[in-house]
Amino acid sequence: MNAPLLSRRNLLLQGGALVVGFALSGRNAQAQIFAPVATDGFSKPVAPDQVDSFLALGADGRATIFSGKVDLGTGIETAMAQIAAEELDLPLDRVTVVQGDTALTPDQGPTYGSLSIQKGGVEIRQAAATARARLVQLASERLGLPADALATENGTVRPKSGGKAINYAELVRGGRLDLKVDPAVATKDPATFALVGKSVARIDIPEKITGRFTYMQDYRVPGMVHARVVRPPTIGARLESVDEASVASVPGLIKVVRQGNFLAVVTEKEWAAVKAAGLIKATWSKWEGLPEQDKLWQHVRATKVTKDDVTSSTGDAEAALGQAARTLEASYDFAIHTHGSIGPSCAIAVFADGLLTCWTASQMTHALRKQLAAMTGLAPEAVRCIYVEGSGCYGRNGHEDAAGDAALLARAVGRPVRVQWSRADEHGWDPKGPPTLIDLKAGLDGQGNVSAWSSQFHVPEGAAGNVPLVAADLAGLPHETALAPGNVIQNSALPYAFPNVRTVCHRLATTPFRPSWIRTPGRMQNTYANEAFLDECAAAAGADPLDYRLRALKDPRGIAVLKRVAEIAGWQARTPPVKEASGDVLRGRGISYVKYELNRTYVAGVAEVEVDRGTGRVRVPRFFVVQDCGQIINPDGVRNQLDGNVIQTVSRVLMEEVTFDRGAVTSLDWASYPILAFPDVPEVVSDLIDRPTEKPWGAGEPSAAIVPAAISNAIFDATGARLRSVPFTPAKVKAALQAT
Amino acid sequence: MAHQLSLDVNGRAAHLTVDDPDTPLLYVLRDDLGLHGPRFGCGLGQCGSCTVHVDGQAVRSCITPVSGLKPGARIVTLEGLGGPDRLHPVQAAFIEEQAAQCGYCINGMIMQSAALLNENPKPDETAIRQALAQNLCRCGTHLRIVRAVRRAAGTL
Numbered sequence A: 001m002n003a004p005l006l007s008r009r010n011l012l013l014q015g016g017a018l019v020v021g022f023a024l025s026g027r028n029a030q031a032q033i034f035a036p037v038a039t040d041g042f043s044k045p046v047a048p049d050q051v052d053s054f055l056a057l058g059a060d061g062r063a064t065i066f067s068g069k070v071d072l073g074t075g076i077e078t079a080m081a082q083i084a085a086e087e088l089d090l091p092l093d094r095v096t097v098v099q100g101d102t103a104l105t106p107d108q109g110p111t112y113g114s115l116s117i118q119k120g121g122v123e124i125r126q127a128a129a130t131a132r133a134r135l136v137q138l139a140s141e142r143l144g145l146p147a148d149a150l151a152t153e154n155g156t157v158r159p160k161s162g163g164k165a166i167n168y169a170e171l172v173r174g175g176r177l178d179l180k181v182d183p184a185v186a187t188k189d190p191a192t193f194a195l196v197g198k199s200v201a202r203i204d205i206p207e208k209i210t211g212r213f214t215y216m217q218d219y220r221v222p223g224m225v226h227a228r229v230v231r232p233p234t235i236g237a238r239l240e241s242v243d244e245a246s247v248a249s250v251p252g253l254i255k256v257v258r259q260g261n262f263l264a265v266v267t268e269k270e271w272a273a274v275k276a277a278g279l280i281k282a283t284w285s286k287w288e289g290l291p292e293q294d295k296l297w298q299h300v301r302a303t304k305v306t307k308d309d310v311t312s313s314t315g316d317a318e319a320a321l322g323q324a325a326r327t328l329e330a331s332y333d334f335a336i337h338t339h340g341s342i343g344p345s346c347a348i349a350v351f352a353d354g355l356l357t358c359w360t361a362s363q364m365t366h367a368l369r370k371q372l373a374a375m376t377g378l379a380p381e382a383v384r385c386i387y388v389e390g391s392g393c394y395g396r397n398g399h400e401d402a403a404g405d406a407a408l409l410a411r412a413v414g415r416p417v418r419v420q421w422s423r424a425d426e427h428g429w430d431p432k433g434p435p436t437l438i439d440l441k442a443g444l445d446g447q448g449n450v451s452a453w454s455s456q457f458h459v460p461e462g463a464a465g466n467v468p469l470v471a472a473d474l475a476g477l478p479h480e481t482a483l484a485p486g487n488v489i490q491n492s493a494l495p496y497a498f499p500n501v502r503t504v505c506h507r508l509a510t511t512p513f514r515p516s517w518i519r520t521p522g523r524m525q526n527t528y529a530n531e532a533f534l535d536e537c538a539a540a541a542g543a544d545p546l547d548y549r550l551r552a553l554k555d556p557r558g559i560a561v562l563k564r565v566a567e568i569a570g571w572q573a574r575t576p577p578v579k580e581a582s583g584d585v586l587r588g589r590g591i592s593y594v595k596y597e598l599n600r601t602y603v604a605g606v607a608e609v610e611v612d613r614g615t616g617r618v619r620v621p622r623f624f625v626v627q628d629c630g631q632i633i634n635p636d637g638v639r640n641q642l643d644g645n646v647i648q649t650v651s652r653v654l655m656e657e658v659t660f661d662r663g664a665v666t667s668l669d670w671a672s673y674p675i676l677a678f679p680d681v682p683e684v685v686s687d688l689i690d691r692p693t694e695k696p697w698g699a700g701e702p703s704a705a706i707v708p709a710a711i712s713n714a715i716f717d718a719t720g721a722r723l724r725s726v727p728f729t730p731a732k733v734k735a736a737l738q739a740t
Numbered sequence B: 001m002a003h004q005l006s007l008d009v010n011g012r013a014a015h016l017t018v019d020d021p022d023t024p025l026l027y028v029l030r031d032d033l034g035l036h037g038p039r040f041g042c043g044l045g046q047c048g049s050c051t052v053h054v055d056g057q058a059v060r061s062c063i064t065p066v067s068g069l070k071p072g073a074r075i076v077t078l079e080g081l082g083g084p085d086r087l088h089p090v091q092a093a094f095i096e097e098q099a100a101q102c103g104y105c106i107n108g109m110i111m112q113s114a115a116l117l118n119e120n121p122k123p124d125e126t127a128i129r130q131a132l133a134q135n136l137c138r139c140g141t142h143l144r145i146v147r148a149v150r151r152a153a154g155t156l
């Protein structure tokens, strides 16, 4: 943006704690770099019920916002600044956002689940509104005027009748507000919003465009050395021996670190670490514990079920299936996927005086702190994790694991260690989006309406919480294993009002790779099966797929997004498939809908496809999407997320699948795990339904949920063939075409 | 075996010694010269995030060993293409179009596009997409990137 912003950011990154003088009450910010979290009376509060935890008003008239939610490339930094500036009546360029530093920011939970605005932003809004009310009260005391005779404007409080304005800085002289956040505080009337709801330019973009931005991968600390990890050739291999002489000639070699099955090389310069990791000779035991890839779905079916979660139950689905005029049955599957971050994970750790400081691009620094504490045997208070933005992660990728590697190595060599994962480390060792298998049955009544729906989802037991760190696992160190059930079962239940429904999730004890969440976890896979199978019902009923959905939908906001997407896509009611008789390329369109977790953001989408009959290749030239996420903070930011979700998910659906042999992942680069490239990226036509007086809901994930079914349904419309196995590769499409 | 190197990086002479002549240019730019524009993405020439200009051509610096560079080779990185107070037209267009999400790929997108516009000042959309076919973006910023290049070319 401008020079002051650059220097502020640099100061923040170099000092670890820019935090305007007063917030650290006179402590030397530079000294905080390796800092003493528990031991030296760090004065910045972080308790989530305190206003001072969320914001500081500097003597310079600026506000610093402390956000536990972090910007993963989605524009949250700017959106948080908008929310705070709006509520504080400050110009946007007088707000700085500090993100995800366990010593400075409140724990607002991990940055996942499309909750940054909905939860994190609302908390910041309440803190800012509480602060503003106190500022008005302080001014009222000072001026001897009633509070309702005062207004806030441009960082000041002034009498509405005119007269001298008082700067916030004067009112809070001497430091903190010492105030509890009032969750019932009156926030601004949306009709008076000046910043919220406006497409303001993102704060971070100019630096990213000019090469001035400091990503995690760019971060450096004094005295730092470089490391590369050397992962086992198979997931379960034991390290039998290491030939240290094999790397003795590498210039600047500091140490070969071996602990259990954890192996890494540490060098003075980065390229030497890359070289050494390639040269080192080690022997590992054999291990072949993975299932055969082409029997993956049998393996999933045979996996032990630890419990069943019944996610909805209405009427008697079994009985109604028995009485239905017609029944349908199908199974859908969604392959194992990687996050596919363009920049492999990276972290820096320094271990000094019994304290561990870790710079990380983790989406969950507070949770990571506990994991690092468990792994190193330190108290959580002796660990500080500081967020530095990395490459986009789209869920829990390798960022936290790189932090674990760095922590282990920093202790082993006694110097700050930077760990940069290789491309193969990221593709091979990030935790994976688990394989998902879904069996569905439906019964239709005499009019073709769904009278019974019964579905069973095979999903992992633990798919949230803290994914075990690779370093802890390989080195045999203690784990902090708060593996939570997570929300992968969300959207297994339906947004439609069918009379007899039973949806059950079988929670599997194991899955071939460490599972984690990839963007829109569970909701994407579950919505795919539900919305594609519903299309099968519509086809069986001879109905138009849009009309069929509207018949079963009672929710006016859901109906609104569906109708709007039909409008922008020029949807013509008819019964698929069209199945043009001639031509090599068949065209069709498909529709899909989600109400995210059945209680928030609504999205509807229409995919247009072209299917090459000869090659089986599918293209998606255009995708229409309409979203209602309640109150929108930054419309341009939301549209950016819609583009991102659609394009990333088209890639997942058409191309992506982690491949593996009996020992390890074999898709270790972009050639073996290709993603959608420019020539095949669809045009995305999006529209937003803004509801400024409603609650703000998440926008980072929901629109991915509708993409797979819209494509499957469009392929059916074009060809009469139903694709039920993601990815829809040319081979699968050809086989499906031959079968119809 | 130490290797002496003289390069012109962003208009300044750089004289360096590297331990290993195989060292890719990317590591020299990032680690020895402290530049943040060129980024490590794959080290395999597959993603484009490390792209720089060498004598006017867009090059994957992760697979360009320094020993293969001519003495005095002219290297331009994203920082050298333009800065906050004198933006290159492609950079200005990327800001105008808000063409970034995480932005990790953006270095490559801008360097590749700037090289394209040097050769073909008025590319159509297909030519832009073809020119960027080897540059990967995971955030799905492609459409804004294409629009930004068209804007820079004056064809939007």
Ligand code: FES
Residues within 6 Å of the ligand: B039, B040, B041, B042, B043, B044, B045, B046, B047, B048, B049, B050, B051, B060, B061, B062, B063
């Ligand atoms: S890092 Fe050079 S092409 Fe990927």
Ligand code: FES
Residues within 6 Å of the ligand: A073, A342, A392, B100, B101, B102, B103, B104, B105, B106, B136, B137, B138, B139, B140, B141
């Ligand atoms: S903007 Fe994140 S990879 Fe392109």
